[in-house]
Amino acid sequence: MTTLTRPQCSPKIALYSHDTMGLGHVRRNLLIARALADSSLKATTLLIAGVREAGAFVMPRGGDCLTLPAYRKERNGEYAPRSLSLETTSLAALRSQVIGAALKSFAPDLFIVDNVPRGALGELTPVLDRMKDRGKTRCVLGLRDILDAPERVLKQWRYLNNEAAIRDYYDAVWVYGDHNVYNAIEEYAFPPDLAAKSTFTGYLDPTARLGPDNGDAGPFEHLPKDVLQKGFTLCMVGGGQDGLAVTQAFARADLPADEYGVIVTGPFLPAVQRHHLLSVVRGNPRFRVLEFVSEPMRLMRKARRVIAMGGYNTVQEILCLGKRALLVPRDRPRLEQTIRAERLRALGLLDFIVLQQCSPRTLSAWLHHEATAPLPVLCHPLDRDGLKRLPTLAATLIGGQDPVPQTVPAPSSGLGGGLRHVIA
Numbered sequence: 511m512t513t514l515t516r517p518q519c520s521p522k523i524a525l526y527s528h529d530t531m532g533l534g535h536v537r538r539n540l541l542i543a544r545a546l547a548d549s550s551l552k553a554t555t556l557l558i559a560g561v562r563e564a565g566a567f568v569m570p571r572g573g574d575c576l577t578l579p580a581y582r583k584e585r586n587g588e589y590a591p592r593s594l595s596l597e598t599t600s601l602a603a604l605r606s607q608v609i610g611a612a613l614k615s616f617a618p619d620l621f622i623v624d625n626v627p628r629g630a631l632g633e634l635t636p637v638l639d640r641m642k643d644r645g646k647t648r649c650v651l652g653l654r655d656i657l658d659a660p661e662r663v664l665k666q667w668r669y670l671n672n673e674a675a676i677r678d679y680y681d682a683v684w685v686y687g688d689h690n691v692y693n694a695i696e697e698y699a700f701p702p703d704l705a706a707k708s709t710f711t712g713y714l715d716p717t718a719r720l721g722p723d724n725g726d727a728g729p730f731e732h733l734p735k736d737v738l739q740k741g742f743t744l745c746m747v748g749g750g751q752d753g754l755a756v757t758q759a760f761a762r763a764d765l766p767a768d769e770y771g772v773i774v775t776g777p778f779l780p781a782v783q784r785h786h787l788l789s790v791v792r793g794n795p796r797f798r799v800l801e802f803v804s805e806p807m808r809l810m811r812k813a814r815r816v817i818a819m820g821g822y823n824t825v826q827e828i829l830c831l832g833k834r835a836l837l838v839p840r841d842r843p844r845l846e847q848t849i850r851a852e853r854l855r856a857l858g859l860l861d862f863i864v865l866q867q868c869s870p871r872t873l874s875a876w877l878h879h880e881a882t883a884p885l886p887v888l889c890h891p892l893d894r895d896g897l898k899r900l901p902t903l904a905a906t907l908i909g910g911q912d913p914v915p916q917t918v919p920a921p922s923s924g925l926g927g928g929l930r931h932v933i934a
Contacts, residue, residue, distance in 0.1 A: 520552040520572070521908045524618040526609070528630035529560030530583040533749050533776070534821045535624045536564045538654070538686070541714050541823075542622065542900060544570040549901035556616050558609055560630065563777050566804050576612050578605045581630055582751070582778075586843060589631055598631070606633040613637060613647075619908045622650045622684075625657070627675040638679040648907040651680045653694060654822045655687025655713070656853075658844040660697045667698075676704055681907055683708040684900070686822075688893040691853050711900060712893035716823060717830045720807050733772065733798055742770040743877060744813035746806060748821050751778040754787065755868055756838045760817055761790045761797060762870035766877055769814070770796050777802045807831065815880050817873065820847035820862075828860065829892065834880045835860040838868045 525543055527535035536559040543555040547570035555573035557564065562577045569575055579601060580592035591601045606629075613621070621641065628635045641647045657663050667673060676683065685694050689710045694700075700708060745760040747753025757773050765771050773791075775784055784801070791797040803809055807827050810816060818824045820839035828835045837860060839847030851862035861880075863872060 520554055521619040521904075522556070522616060523553045523620045523622065523904065524556045524558060524613060524616055525622045525624070526558045526629065526634065527560060527624040528581070528626050528633075529564070530581040530589055530630055533561065533563060534823050536561060537567070537823050538652075538714065539622070539624055540564075540567055540570070541716060541719060541897065542652070543573050544719055545897040545900055546904055547571045547573055551901050551905055553904070556612070556618070558612060560605075563802070566802070568804070576608075578608060583843065602631040602633050605630075606636055609633065610637045610640065613641070618647050620648050620650065620904055622652055623680075624652050625654060627651055627672045627680070628670060632670075635675075638675075642679060648681045649679055650904075650907065651676060651683045653683060653685045654846075655685065655694065656692050656822075656846045656849050657694070657698065658846050659849065660699070662845070663698050673701065673704060676707075681707065682903070684903065685710045686714050686896055687711075688713055691857070691892065692849070709903065710893075711896035711903070712898075713826055714896040715830055715894040716807060716827050718897050720805075720811070732800060737770045737772065737798060738812060740768050740770060741814045742772045742812075743815050743817065744810055745771065745773045745817045746810075746824060747774070747776055747779075747819050748824065749776040749778040751776070751780075752840055752842075753779060753819060754783045755865060756817065756819060757787055758790060759868045759870050759873050761787060761794075763877060764870070764874040765796055770798065772809070772813070773797065773799045774803050774806065774809070775799060775801055815877070817876075820851045822850070825850060825854065825860075826894075829854075830894065836873070836876050836880075837862045838865055841865055 523543070523546055525539040527539045529535050536557065539557055539559070543557060546553040547555055552572070555570055557569070557573065557575040558578065559575055560578050561580050564575050564577050579594050581589045581601065582592040583589055590598055594601060596604070623629070623634065629637070638649065641649065658666075683704065685708060687694065687710060695705050695708055743765065745757060747756050753776060757775060760771060760773060763771070773787070775787065779787075788799060791799060810827055810833065811831055813833065815834040816828055817836045817838065818828065820837040825837070837847070837851040839851045839862070841848055841864070848864070851860070854860050855862045861876065
């Protein structure tokens with residue numbers, strides 16, 4: 511465990527995720543909170559999450575979770591209440607008031623905001639204004655490796671005035687990725703002052719939360735012994751809101767001999783679609799369907815290969831476990847997953863097809879080929895040390911120092927050049 515310079519008492523750190531589509535944001539914040547709690551910072555953490563399913567995850571030591579009434583994101587990118595019969599603007603106001611009251615009482619030393627500088631529908635703007643006036647909380651914007659296609663990000667950031675928000679409210683920007691795979695600072699044309707406060711942390715290695723197999727049944731209690739003994743392909747579609755096409759194609763695919771298929775639909779697959787999927791696999795004893803798994807890596811670790819959509823967390827789990835994988839990324843409302851899949855396929859780490867190519871025939875061909883194919887060989891080692899660096903970054907900010915990342919020439923990788931920011 512790294513020894514850090516830290517305040518005399520354990521710091522309080524709040525983490526916000528808007529969680530409008532799937533569980534990726536809250537799962538990433540949970541991973542970060544656990545790293546900060548388990549380091550010598552011994553941070554007390556409060557997660558502010560936009561989905562009630564966040565309460566199903568194991569909280570970090572000394573941490574807890576506040577869940578907000580949920581939004582859902584439509585295919586066109588618009589937000590609407592997931593459950594409450596309210597106008598969207600009324601829900602935004604309600605969430606903003608709850609967040610503000612929680613943070614006023616908790617009084618964090620550090621506030622880490624995932625992905626959206628002003629929060630969903632601007633719900634963080636009044637909260638950040640009050641924090642700025644009080645001047646007691648340092649603020650960090652955490653960005654995943656890839657946001658969307660550059661032209662879309664630039665257009666959206668101009669519309670939302672995000673650059674001004676980062677200048678006004680945030681002391682640092684942490685990019686949870688490896689610049690050799692995707693250089694967000696260059697791709698999104700960060701102006702010099704924003705680039706100066708930005709740091710590539712490296713990817714967040716999810717195996718840190720896995721630990722040894724302690725014999726707990728977990729997701730395996732719903733699977734017959736034959737599934738584990740003979741082997742299975744795992745099909746996962748994140749939260750499941752838009753995963754029907756992938757799961758249906760897999761449910762109709764021709765599995766390799768004597769193997770099984772396990773589908774995790776996610777909790778947000780609409781009930782009608784789930785019913786239809788179950789009717790497809792009904793009568794086929796080689797398929798099993800699970801709705802929600804709180805620790806998907808335990809199931810993934812047992813799988814022979816994985817078919818997934820390409821979210822940040824799922825891809826890191828696949829890569830860290832060294833699994834053969836086929837990504838079928840979503841292409842709406844963002845191209846984030848598609849770009850990630852393209853970059854990682856270029857490195858020879860996994861396979862990738864577009865959603866329009868996803869069919870039982872295509873998946874069957876991939877499954878039978880991958881049943882005998884060698885494991886991928888990593889030609890360009892990825893930087894996965896993000897969780898090791900975050901406690902030092904957090905301690906620096908909490909201690910009152912401004913982050914001063916060093917700028918060094920980036921190694922040539924054929925995937926992007928220029929400069930990167932690294933931890934001194």
